[in-house]
Amino acid sequence: MNRLSLVVALMASIASSAVLADQVRPAAQPVKIELKAFRIDTDAEGKETQVEAKQARPNDLIEYQATYTNTSNRIIRGLTATLPIPADVSFTGVAAPTGAEASTDGENFAAMPLKRQVGDKVVDVPLAEYRALRWKIADIATSKSVTVRARTQVNGVSQ
Numbered sequence: 001m002n003r004l005s006l007v008v009a010l011m012a013s014i015a016s017s018a019v020l021a022d023q024v025r026p027a028a029q030p031v032k033i034e035l036k037a038f039r040i041d042t043d044a045e046g047k048e049t050q051v052e053a054k055q056a057r058p059n060d061l062i063e064y065q066a067t068y069t070n071t072s073n074r075i076i077r078g079l080t081a082t083l084p085i086p087a088d089v090s091f092t093g094v095a096a097p098t099g100a101e102a103s104t105d106g107e108n109f110a111a112m113p114l115k116r117q118v119g120d121k122v123v124d125v126p127l128a129e130y131r132a133l134r135w136k137i138a139d140i141a142t143s144k145s146v147t148v149r150a151r152t153q154v155n156g157v158s159q
Contacts, residue, residue, distance in 0.1 A: 030072035031079065031140070038063045040151065058156045062089060067147045070140040079137040081148045082106075089152035090128035096149045097135065106132040128155075 038050040040061040053062055066083050070076045084106060085091050091102075093112075101109040104125060109132070114125035135148050 030070065030074075031076055032069045032071050034067045034069070036065050036067075038065065056089075056154045058154050060154045061092070061151060062154060063094075063149055063151045065147055065149050067145050068137065068140060069145040070142055073142055075142065076140040077138065079140060079146075081135045081137055081146070082132055083134075083148055083150050084132045085130055085150065085152060087131075089154050091130040091133070092151045092153055093127050094149075094151040095133055100133045100135050100148070100150075102130045103132045103134070104129045109134050 037053040037056075039053040039056065040063050041049050041051060043049070050063065053060070056062055064083055066081060068079060068081055095112075100112060102112045102114050103109045104114065114130065115122050116125050133148070133150050137146050140146055
């Protein structure tokens with residue numbers, strides 16, 4: 001995949017999933033989901049700024065933010081928010097809110113850091129192998145929002 005179109009491809013993929021979901025479900029959804037990607041720049045003094053990312057280059061730091069807004073007239077309880085991590089980026093280990101679970105296949109989730117057995121030792125799974133994060137959101141009050149965030153770095157060009 002052309003690395004310059006990485007962010008656009010992820011957002012198009014999620015948008016097409018939303019279109020398919022709208023074809024299956026009734027039109028009025030109780031939760032609105034908005035996904036944005038931001039390039040994180042750091043100045044010489046260490047201050048961070050966020051710029052909405054339309055494109056990404058190798059080694060760019062990208063923060064994905066998914067905002068879940070309750071559009072119903074009742075409290076939404078037990079929401080599970082899942083944020084996929086594209087193959088052309090590596091998770092940095094920075095996620096908010098705390099308590100996110102991670103997955104290497106997008107289906108099986110566990111508390112971070114992920115562990116695996118290698119021989120007779122249990123080792124941490126490299127962050128680059130994480131493919132999705134998931135948060136369990138207890139409640140979202142009427143007209144309120146919850147935002148989940150994950151920072152990634154665009155993988156360098158392979159030789």
